[in-house]
Amino acid sequence: MAEAADTEETNDEPPAAKSGGGVIGMIMLALGCAGSAFGMVYLLTPSAPSAPIEACVPGEVATVSIPSSIKEDMAYQELPEILITVGQAPATRYLKMSISVVAPKDSLDNVKKAEPVLMDAFNNYLRSLTLADFEDPGFYPHMREQLGRRAELVLGSSGSDGVLITEFLLR
Secondary structure, three states: OHHHHHHHHHOOOOOOOOOOOHHHHHHHHHHHHHHHHHHHHHHHOOOOOOOOOOOOOOOOOOOOOOOOOOOOOEEEEEOOOEEEEEOOOOOOEEEEEEEEEEEEHHHHHHHHHOHHHHHHHHHHHHHOOOHHHHHOOOHHHHHHHHHHHHHHHHHOOOOOOOEEEEEEEEO
16 A cells, blocks of 8 residues: 555656647648638639630531631741660660741741751750650650750741641650
8 A cells, every 4th residue: 555655656747738639620620621622623723715615517617717826927847857766775765756847937048047956956955865754744745845945046036936746756
């Protein structure tokens, strides 16, 4: 009995506080999650299309409108085919690619004159790529953007309006 009294006297420490947030913490966490989910849906949902979609009635001829990205004053200059090896030595994979440069009609002669410089810029970029880059589906828009930047560097910002990849083969 004396031992029990001794242990009670030596254990004068206050009881340990509970860890965790309790009910109020859980309610605040749930409200925070619900608020952030609502905000993500509300802010990231695209707006409704501006023009109504019209159905084509059988027997009627549909009118084709030219997209706004195709401009009447633009021309397309096809460059020679690019063929490079991909990967480390011994490289058994290769990339075959055809590119067209989009340029204003009045500067098409400048594109033809700058063709060797364009090919050099494109080859330098494409040779720096690895096989892992091509395996990522999200890489292809980035590659097209990089090729367009190089065309703008060579031709100037008014001399190029981007590039079109007309043929792409990775083997």
